[in-house]
Amino acid sequence: MTDSTRTLLADAARRGAAYLESLDGRPVFPHEADVERLRGALAGEMPEASAKDAEVLAFLDEYGTPATVASAGGRYFGFVTGGSLPATLAAHVLASAWDQNSFSYLSSPAAWLFGETSLRWLKGVFGLPAQSAGALVLGATAANFAGLAAARHAVLRRAGWDVEERGLRGSPEVTLVVGEEAHGTIFKVLPLLGFGRAHIQRVPADAEGRLRADRLPRIAGPTIACIQAGNVNSGAFDPAPEILRWARAGGAWVHVDGAFGLWAAASDRRRPLMAGFADADSWATDAHKWLNVPYDCGVAFVRDPDALRAAMSISGDYLMIGSKDPIDLTTDGSRRARGFDVWAALQSLGRRGLAALVDRNCDQAAWLGAELKRAGFEVLNEVVLNQVVVAFSSDARTKATIGRLQKAGECWCGGTRWRGREAMRVSVSAWATTQADMERTLRAILAAAESPGR
Numbered sequence: 273m274t275d276s277t278r279t280l281l282a283d284a285a286r287r288g289a290a291y292l293e294s295l296d297g298r299p300v301f302p303h304e305a306d307v308e309r310l311r312g313a314l315a316g317e318m319p320e321a322s323a324k325d326a327e328v329l330a331f332l333d334e335y336g337t338p339a340t341v342a343s344a345g346g347r348y349f350g351f352v353t354g355g356s357l358p359a360t361l362a363a364h365v366l367a368s369a370w371d372q373n374s375f376s377y378l379s380s381p382a383a384w385l386f387g388e389t390s391l392r393w394l395k396g397v398f399g400l401p402a403q404s405a406g407a408l409v410l411g412a413t414a415a416n417f418a419g420l421a422a423a424r425h426a427v428l429r430r431a432g433w434d435v436e437e438r439g440l441r442g443s444p445e446v447t448l449v450v451g452e453e454a455h456g457t458i459f460k461v462l463p464l465l466g467f468g469r470a471h472i473q474r475v476p477a478d479a480e481g482r483l484r485a486d487r488l489p490r491i492a493g494p495t496i497a498c499i500q501a502g503n504v505n506s507g508a509f510d511p512a513p514e515i516l517r518w519a520r521a522g523g524a525w526v527h528v529d530g531a532f533g534l535w536a537a538a539s540d541r542r543r544p545l546m547a548g549f550a551d552a553d554s555w556a557t558d559a560h561k562w563l564n565v566p567y568d569c570g571v572a573f574v575r576d577p578d579a580l581r582a583a584m585s586i587s588g589d590y591l592m593i594g595s596k597d598p599i600d601l602t603t604d605g606s607r608r609a610r611g612f613d614v615w616a617a618l619q620s621l622g623r624r625g626l627a628a629l630v631d632r633n634c635d636q637a638a639w640l641g642a643e644l645k646r647a648g649f650e651v652l653n654e655v656v657l658n659q660v661v662v663a664f665s666s667d668a669r670t671k672a673t674i675g676r677l678q679k680a681g682e683c684w685c686g687g688t689r690w691r692g693r694e695a696m697r698v699s700v701s702a703w704a705t706t707q708a709d710m711e712r713t714l715r716a717i718l719a720a721a722e723s724p725g726r
């Protein structure tokens with residue numbers, strides 16, 4: 273390595289650290305002027321001449337840094353977003369230098385081993401069957417796709433139909449059962465698998481967004497049910513034990529979308545929410561949400577490894593049993609090696625640290641919910657996990673409050689529609705969030721809600 277590469281990487285690390293140290297004083301959403309300044313700086317055509325590496329990095333920092341969203345800090349509550357734990361960020365930096373292609377054991381034994389170890393440990397955290405296949409993928413969307421592709425294979429196989437060979441033309445009808453408050457990605461992924469939205473049976477949900485088990489349809493023949501551990505608004509869990517009883521009686525495959533909810537299993541206090549979910553057939557979750565690893569990283573598990581392999585294998589050859597290469601278990605060929613980041617997060621936290629992270633965020637959400645109630649606002653959900661859904665008297669005032677809050681830059685919370693009403697959603701998912709951050713956030717929310725002109 274030349275001196276200039278060493279200097280360049282040291283400079284990148286120095287700038288990254290300075291950025292993280294600046295987070296507390298930074299607007300959580302960038303000022304419009306800083307975004308415009310970046311837009312202007314990027315407006316030109318691709319240069320003819322080469323630039324010095326150090327100048328490329330300096331440009332990124334000078335124009336990019338002020339336009340970033342401070343989601344790596346402790347006061348970003350949008351969507352469901354974790355920052356990067358220090359150990360996993362450092363691992364990510366080192367692994368970027370390694371630049372490993374993780375599609376197979378042969379392309380990188382190190383990537384394969386860290387990936388396998390991460391998946392084995394995660395099965396332990398979630399209480400999933402040890403023989404399940406696991407795959408590190410883009411996110412929960414991709415993990416839902418993987419689980420449902422395995423489901424499609426398995427339910428049609430049982431009906432005597434080889435879907436990978438023959439496709440869906442002329443196949444037996446597959447019944448699709450989904451809760452009406454399922455995450456939007458389910459309604460994106462099922463059509464990608466050839467299942468049109470018009471053919472999805474949507475089961476009514478209760479006030480917390482939980483699929484109502486008493487409204488499950490009568491089923492016969494190939495059936496796939498999608499249930500959820502952690503509604504993206506309320507954080508509520510579908511009644512898995514009842515749904516699983518229904519599914520077992522009718523022969524349905526049950527897929528669990530647990531993008532953030534699956535992590536409840538890491539904590540003794542929250543694990544009861546996960547009752548019954550480990551009896552399902554496939555599971556999707558995210559590591560870039562509650563495990564606080566860098567983007568992007570989702571995780572898929574499938575109880576029957578052969579079903580996932582049959583759905584995803586590049587050769588379509590089921591006889592390659594024993595192969596556990598990501599190229600045969602995911603949509604991907606060449607891919608980054610997410611196992612380094614996941615392993616580093618799990619190794620640095622340990623079981624106790626992971627439980628403490630989940631519990632701390634849940635306690636912070638419960639505290640905020642209670643304070644907002646005390647201030648006279650309506651908390652629309654039971655705060656069972658890390659999500660708080662709040663309304664400010666009228667839809668108009670709720671919208672105005674969210675707008676003012678986002679503009680003020682002290683924190684960032686997004687808007688949502690919940691059971692027919694405008695609402696603000698607060699998702700507490702970051703290792704970096706302190707009680708001081710929560711108090712600052714509460715003050716900012718109260719100021720935004722009370723400001724004149726509501």
Ligand SMILES: *Cc1c(COP(=O)(O)O)cnc(C)c1O
Pocket residue numbers: 352410411412413414455457500502503504529530531532558570
């Ligand atoms: C975030 C989320 C998804 C989608 O996850 P991505 O990582 O954005 O692909 C799916 N389901 C639920 C419940 C989620 O919270």
